[in-house]
Amino acid sequence: NAGVTQTPKFQVLKTGQSMTLQCAQDMNHNSMYWYRQDPGMGLRLIYYSASEGTTDKGEVPNGYNVSRLNKREFSLRLESAAPSQTSVYFCASTLRGPETQYFGPGTRLLVL
Amino acid sequence: RKEVEQDPGPFNVPEGATVAFNCTYSNSASQSFFWYRQDCRKEPKLLMSVYSSGNEDGRFTAQLNRASQYISLLIRDSKLSDSATYLCAPKGSTLGRLYFGRGTQLTVWP
Numbered sequence: 001n002a003g004v005t006q007t008p009k010f011q012v013l014k015t016g017q018s019m020t021l022q023c024a025q026d027m028n029h030n031s032m033y034w035y036r037q038d039p040g041m042g043l044r045l046i047y048y049s050a051s052e053g054t055t056d057k058g059e060v061p062n063g064y065n066v067s068r069l070n071k072r073e074f075s076l077r078l079e080s081a082a083p084s085q086t087s088v089y090f091c092a093s094t095l096r097g098p099e100t101q102y103f104g105p106g107t108r109l110l111v112l
Numbered sequence: 113r114k115e116v117e118q119d120p121g122p123f124n125v126p127e128g129a130t131v132a133f134n135c136t137y138s139n140s141a142s143q144s145f146f147w148y149r150q151d152c153r154k155e156p157k158l159l160m161s162v163y164s165s166g167n168e169d170g171r172f173t174a175q176l177n178r179a180s181q182y183i184s185l186l187i188r189d190s191k192l193s194d195s196a197t198y199l200c201a202p203k204g205s206t207l208g209r210l211y212f213g214r215g216t217q218l219t220v221w222p
Contacts, residue, residue: 035212099161099203100161101148101210103157106154
């Protein structure tokens with residue numbers, strides 16, 4: 001099992017560009033999450049999907065959209081990137097509930 | 113008040129030392145608590161779960177004090193490989209999410 005995979009690993013964008021961060025899990029998990037991690041700020045929840053077909057906002061959803069494409073995949077889209085979105089983005093999944101979250105390796109995003 | 117507060121450290125201890133971190137949480141309805149470990153430039157990984165008063169796993173002990181709303185993580189006989197950031201994460205009352213603290217950085221030196 002690959003666990004949770006994320007693509008790309010690194011990305012540089014210019015202000016105003018759009019991009020989609022991809023996340024997939026092969027553990028048959030029901031719930032999936034997107035976090036961002038900034039120095040000194042810890043992990044902040046952007047969006048989560050408790051089950052296929054549902055999505056909910058977390059603490060910092062502004063500027064992002066998500067799609068739970070199927071049970072395996074949960075993508076995060078930046079429609080118009082801003083320098084404030086420079087961060088490390090982690091995707092996570094759990095079988096049920098939020099407890100034992102398995103994280104992907106992260107995507108490092110720089111917005112110039 | 114923040115949902116979760118942790119002393120960011122850094123804690124610098126010699127090998128073999130015992131070190132403890134505290135984490136305070138604001139939601140008195142939280143029922144379960146988790147410690148995650150994050151190595152530099154890596155993803156967080158679950159270290160321990162705490163559902164009642166505490167949990168012990170080898171050199172690691174987590175204790176919960178509901179009255180004072182804090183959980184602690186005790187590491188005995190520290191190893192170089194314990195150097196990492198330790199994230200505290202209570203489960204919120206809202207279904208489907210954890211609240212992560214900013215983490216406590218630990219460096220164990222030889």
